[in-house]
Amino acid sequence: MIRIIDNQDYNAKNMIEALLMRSQLNFKNVQEIVDDIIENVRNKKDGAVLEYTRKFDQAVLTPQTLKVTDNEIQEAYNTLDENFISILQRAADRIRLFHEKQKRNSWIAPDEKGTILGQMVRPMESVGVYVPGGKAAYPSSVLMNVIPAQVAGVNRIVMVTPPQNDGSVNPGVLVAAKIAGVTEIYKVGGAQAVAALAFGTETIPKVDKIVGPGNIFVTLAKRTVFGHVSIDSIAGPSEILVVADDSANPVFVAADLLSQAEHDELASAILVTTSAEVAYAVKDELIRQTEKLSRKEIITKSLKDFGVIIIVNTIEEAIEISNQIAPEHLEVCTREALSLLPKIKNAGAIFLGHYSPEPLGDYMAGPNHVLPTSGTAKFFSPLNVEDFMKKSSVIFFPEEALKELSEDIITFAEAEALTAHANSVRVRFEND
Amino acid sequence: MIRIIDNQDYNAKNMIEALLMRSQLNFKNVQEIVDDIIENVRNKKDGAVLEYTRKFDQAVLTPQTLKVTDNEIQEAYNTLDENFISILQRAADRIRLFHEKQKRNSWIAPDEKGTILGQMVRPMESVGVYVPGGKAAYPSSVLMNVIPAQVAGVNRIVMVTPPQNDGSVNPGVLVAAKIAGVTEIYKVGGAQAVAALAFGTETIPKVDKIVGPGNIFVTLAKRTVFGHVSIDSIAGPSEILVVADDSANPVFVAADLLSQAEHDELASAILVTTSAEVAYAVKDELIRQTEKLSRKEIITKSLKDFGVIIIVNTIEEAIEISNQIAPEHLEVCTREALSLLPKIKNAGAIFLGHYSPEPLGDYMAGPNHVLPTSGTAKFFSPLNVEDFMKKSSVIFFPEEALKELSEDIITFAEAEALTAHANSVRVRFEND
Numbered sequence: 115m116i117r118i119i120d121n122q123d124y125n126a127k128n129m130i131e132a133l134l135m136r137s138q139l140n141f142k143n144v145q146e147i148v149d150d151i152i153e154n155v156r157n158k159k160d161g162a163v164l165e166y167t168r169k170f171d172q173a174v175l176t177p178q179t180l181k182v183t184d185n186e187i188q189e190a191y192n193t194l195d196e197n198f199i200s201i202l203q204r205a206a207d208r209i210r211l212f213h214e215k216q217k218r219n220s221w222i223a224p225d226e227k228g229t230i231l232g233q234m235v236r237p238m239e240s241v242g243v244y245v246p247g248g249k250a251a252y253p254s255s256v257l258m259n260v261i262p263a264q265v266a267g268v269n270r271i272v273m274v275t276p277p278q279n280d281g282s283v284n285p286g287v288l289v290a291a292k293i294a295g296v297t298e299i300y301k302v303g304g305a306q307a308v309a310a311l312a313f314g315t316e317t318i319p320k321v322d323k324i325v326g327p328g329n330i331f332v333t334l335a336k337r338t339v340f341g342h343v344s345i346d347s348i349a350g351p352s353e354i355l356v357v358a359d360d361s362a363n364p365v366f367v368a369a370d371l372l373s374q375a376e377h378d379e380l381a382s383a384i385l386v387t388t389s390a391e392v393a394y395a396v397k398d399e400l401i402r403q404t405e406k407l408s409r410k411e412i413i414t415k416s417l418k419d420f421g422v423i424i425i426v427n428t429i430e431e432a433i434e435i436s437n438q439i440a441p442e443h444l445e446v447c448t449r450e451a452l453s454l455l456p457k458i459k460n461a462g463a464i465f466l467g468h469y470s471p472e473p474l475g476d477y478m479a480g481p482n483h484v485l486p487t488s489g490t491a492k493f494f495s496p497l498n499v500e501d502f503m504k505k506s507s508v509i510f511f512p513e514e515a516l517k518e519l520s521e522d523i524i525t526f527a528e529a530e531a532l533t534a535h536a537n538s539v540r541v542r543f544e545n546d
Numbered sequence: 547m548i549r550i551i552d553n554q555d556y557n558a559k560n561m562i563e564a565l566l567m568r569s570q571l572n573f574k575n576v577q578e579i580v581d582d583i584i585e586n587v588r589n590k591k592d593g594a595v596l597e598y599t600r601k602f603d604q605a606v607l608t609p610q611t612l613k614v615t616d617n618e619i620q621e622a623y624n625t626l627d628e629n630f631i632s633i634l635q636r637a638a639d640r641i642r643l644f645h646e647k648q649k650r651n652s653w654i655a656p657d658e659k660g661t662i663l664g665q666m667v668r669p670m671e672s673v674g675v676y677v678p679g680g681k682a683a684y685p686s687s688v689l690m691n692v693i694p695a696q697v698a699g700v701n702r703i704v705m706v707t708p709p710q711n712d713g714s715v716n717p718g719v720l721v722a723a724k725i726a727g728v729t730e731i732y733k734v735g736g737a738q739a740v741a742a743l744a745f746g747t748e749t750i751p752k753v754d755k756i757v758g759p760g761n762i763f764v765t766l767a768k769r770t771v772f773g774h775v776s777i778d779s780i781a782g783p784s785e786i787l788v789v790a791d792d793s794a795n796p797v798f799v800a801a802d803l804l805s806q807a808e809h810d811e812l813a814s815a816i817l818v819t820t821s822a823e824v825a826y827a828v829k830d831e832l833i834r835q836t837e838k839l840s841r842k843e844i845i846t847k848s849l850k851d852f853g854v855i856i857i858v859n860t861i862e863e864a865i866e867i868s869n870q871i872a873p874e875h876l877e878v879c880t881r882e883a884l885s886l887l888p889k890i891k892n893a894g895a896i897f898l899g900h901y902s903p904e905p906l907g908d909y910m911a912g913p914n915h916v917l918p919t920s921g922t923a924k925f926f927s928p929l930n931v932e933d934f935m936k937k938s939s940v941i942f943f944p945e946e947a948l949k950e951l952s953e954d955i956i957t958f959a960e961a962e963a964l965t966a967h968a969n970s971v972r973v974r975f976e977n978d
Binding site: 195197198201202204205212215216218221223229230231233234236238239249252253254286322323337340341343344347348350365366369370372373375376377403406407408409413451452455458459460461462463464465466467468469470471472473474475476477478479480481482485486490491492493494495496498500504505506507508509510511512513515516519522523525526527529530531532533534535536537538539540541542 | 627629630633634636637644647648650653655661662663665666668670671681684685686718754755769772773775776779780782797798801802804805807808809835838839840841845883884887890891892893894895896897898899900901902903904905906907908909910911912913914917918922923924925926927928930932936937938939940941942943944945947948951954955957958959961962963964965966967968969970971972973974
């Protein structure tokens with residue numbers, strides 16, 4: 115079961131190391147397989163894609179059946195519970211509403227000399243979204259990955275997902291894709307799907323950016339094609355950190371820790387509290403509630419390996435520990451939780467108060483549930499609309515304005531031994 | 547010399563492939579060396595760093611002399627031409643002014659139900675800036691890489707640069723670093739510098755993000771540590787594309803193409819024009835001006851291998867070719883250049899009119915000269931302030947607002963077989 119420790123026994127460096135060590139970046143032999151798959155798909159295109167799909171997914175497809183048809187999507191609508199479809203729709207609406215607020219406009223700054231400087235912000239032309247198959251095929255993740263791209267204004271949103279061995283795709287995933295605004299879906303998974311999106315095949319288009327979670331093959335493939343295309347941040351196992359004072363309800367806190375722990379055995383659930391009473395009550399609750407949960411074994415292992423309850427003296431200390439760990443999900447279950455916001459430096463998503471549990475953010479609140487994991491919230495951000503846009507600088511100078519800077523540019527360029535740079539300004543004023 | 551071709555003979559796909567093929571991503575044997583260096587630095591820290599510095603830079607340093615001292619910086623000020631120092635200062639001011647306009651505030655969106663959703667935007671805590679040594683030690687690049695981080699509010703800006711064999715560093719680089727706001731400088735280069743910044747040593751701090759140009763070792767090292775830290779986009783060889791009508795001055799256009807071609811033999815200079823007269827006049831000018839330039843050999847090779855003049859029928863066709871190529875630098879040397887802005891989809895920086903030559907943007911205009919290369923402007927952006935900030939989502943729900951969504955969340959979570967997620971919402975309303 116989860117350990118309870120005192121702040122004195124807490125070693126930030128070790129804790130962070132342990133969390134980081136869970137991430138998927140060091141797999142040399144898998145990398146070799148991935149490199150092979152990428153090279154093969156790059157050369158043999160559809161042929162290689164279909165071969166790998168037969169080998170890894172035991173699904174026999176043709177270039178004609180690689181793409182999901184309108185009929186298959188209609189079939190998915192017929193299969194799915196109507197109530198669930200309307201929940202998907204409501205979730206999509208809330209997610210869209212929040213992401214609309216992130217959009218940034220192009221801007222220009224003209225000055226009195228007639229110069230114009232600015233930044234154009236435009237959507238990417240095409241994006242690929244990877245959706246895992248099997249048990250990890252989450253309709254909620256489809257919404258979260260696709261909607262920001264759609265809000266950004268991306269024209270072509272291509273989804274790829276591994277088929278089941280009969281060639282079918284999870285109906286929840288298909289309906290979520292349709293609701294979110296996917297323009298086309300291909301039945302391909304693994305590194306071969308990433309390679310197809312990065313380089314294009316006869317059937318699958320090359321895209322500008324690839325996003326979406328996947329297994330180690332997908333993750334390494336994405337990292338390998340980075341530069342040929344853009345990718346989202348590297349996703350590792352999930353974590354939650356709850357900061358609690360004595361106003362926290364141990365039943366709620368335990369339930370929230372468990373909701374994270376059920377994800378997988380590498381998931382991490384951490385409670386940092388100023389109340390020893392809350393600490394022990396949460397531990398009891400964890401034991402009691404785990405008994406009733408379907409993913410009991412995963413939970414027990416993850417709490418044992420990566421769970422901890424830390425007792426501290428002050429809320430400030432608790433926040434400081436959280437800032438060091440930079441958790442994917444941070445819950446602040448304290449009095450006046452909102453007032454602590456300025457102290458929080460590093461976290462993927464911040465859930466404030468006793469009625470903002472993490473699953474609210476996973477499904478219905480509106481902000482994205484694709485969040486930086488394993489301490490990467492220090493430098494990565496939740497998936498957002500700007501991830502699907504790119505910027506161009508704009509520079510317009512009238513003759514006089516350039517002339518004013520010309521001596522500086524010429525001297526600077528010559529100091530860097532770039533004489534053709536200097537020449538380019540000089541020729542414009544040669545006859546002056 | 548540069549070829550002149552007609553639009554009929556232009557093959558977008560081949561051209562883009564050729565440009566992309568210049569990029570530095572496929573070097574298997576270099577990758578192995580880089581992997582070794584990273585592992586060694588990760589394990590032996592300062593020891594490995596000093597050993598590689600002795601081996602690759604022929605400079606014998608100690609943990610004490612690894613860091614640049616205040617005296618060394620003062621010495622650099624004394625060495626450098628005073629006029630050049632004030633040019634650096636003026637450039638820094640203009641760059642800072644432009645980048646200040648990019649800053650994005652945190653925001654919240656409260657609603658009538660008492661919920662608060664929002665996005666916190668905060669600076670990263672620490673950033674590492676790589677600056678190449680030798681001939682590629684450009685003070686302008688120091689300004690361009692450091693100032694956005696400083697404007698973002700990054701506390702600790704760590705510069706690394708390989709020392710000369712006497713242990714010294716280019717004085718222009720040191721002064722530019724001081725002006726731009728670097729907080730500490732270490733004498734280390736190559737993959738060993740990237741590894742030190744990614745994992746930390748006894749002397750060199752671990753940072754959140756590593757930016758800055760470098761050779762193939764640096765580039766591959768950055769890609770390898772991606773995920774442990776954030777990195778900027780992968781930089782390849784440079785390119786310019788000039789769109790010109792018959793109002794263009796062939797002398798100016800040729801000079802601008804040459805300013806790009808002098809960077810290195812892989813640089814690409816492309817003119818797309820509606821005027822055959824301009825095309826041939828530019829070719830003549832290229833020959834004439836090249837003769838007088840110090841980097842004549844580099845220029846001749848780069849124009850021969852990656853230069854081309856394409857004659858088209860309309861400006862729209864020219865812009866369409868440019869959008870396909872997604873050049874790092876785009877010059878629009880036409881009448882009413884500003885009015886073409888809406889048609890331009892993909893470009894790192896857009897220079898409009900006859901008096902906005904690319905070197906203006908390299909040094910003094912204000913926008914960043916760190917731009918997406920080799921067609922990556924389709925998905926990467928110029929280096930900007932937001933590259934040094936990260937976001938956190940904010941979610942606050944009062945009890946009633948959560949209750950309203952509770953059934954949706956529970957049903958959604960159960961549909962995804964995540965029962966502990968459902969439980970976390972259910973326990974909050976169990977007694978209702």
